[in-house]
Amino acid sequence: MNSRLRQTNSFKATSRAAAGLMLMMALLSACTAIAPPAEENSDWTHQRDQLQELEFWELRGRVNVRYDNESHTPRINWLQQNVEYHIRLWGTFNAGNTQIVGRPGYVSLENDGETVYASSPEELILRQMGYELPISQLNYWIKGLPSPDSSFQLSFNELNQLTTIEQADWTINLSDMRQYGQVSLPRRVELTRPRNDIRLRFIGLNWTTDALTDEIAEE
Secondary structure, three states, X not given: OHHHHHHHHHHHHHHHHHHHHHHHHHHHHHHXXXXXXXXXXXXXXXXXXXXXXXXXXXXXXXXEEEEOOEEEXXXXXXXXXXXXXXXXXXXXXXXXXXXXXEEOOEEEEEEOOEEEEEOOHHHHHHHHHOOOOOHHHHHXXXXXXXXXXXXXXXXXXXXXXXXXXXXXXXXXEEEEEEEEOOEEEEEEEEEEEOHHHXXXXXXXXXXXXXXXXXXXXXX
């Protein structure tokens, strides 16, 4: 009887491990493959609501930073878990291997073995890296949402996909929209602000989202 119980438990554990491995492989495939072009968006309100519910996501790509007559293009890995974010920048001399971890009211930045802390990510990044990265609002903008903290203007293309957000003196252009489960997310995002002549271009973005995970799990 005990032997049979051990075999049953072993089978269940193996099955769970196999299911977990299959899900991991599916997610890895989703990360490395380029998602298909986004579909026509017949209802922006519905798309907005779905994006607002997207609280767990990860993106990989590059960010070209042009600021104060300098230009750098580090790689970026951004993991968002509800209100907490983990951002890694690496690949250029000014970024080195930089880890930014934060949540509302707290942020830490680790670079070359040194860690500094602040209450604002924008202040910390400007002080340590020499350019502005509006993380508090970028959390919304990079998904294709206006930030809820100020007024904004939106522009759409012929497929009713959001292409431009104008907010807080920034212009955010979204392009090459891709379909991830029920939501569309940009492969390219460009932020410009005439004041200080700053431009951030996020390019080659690949996303992993909780919406995509749910879809794979249902299959």
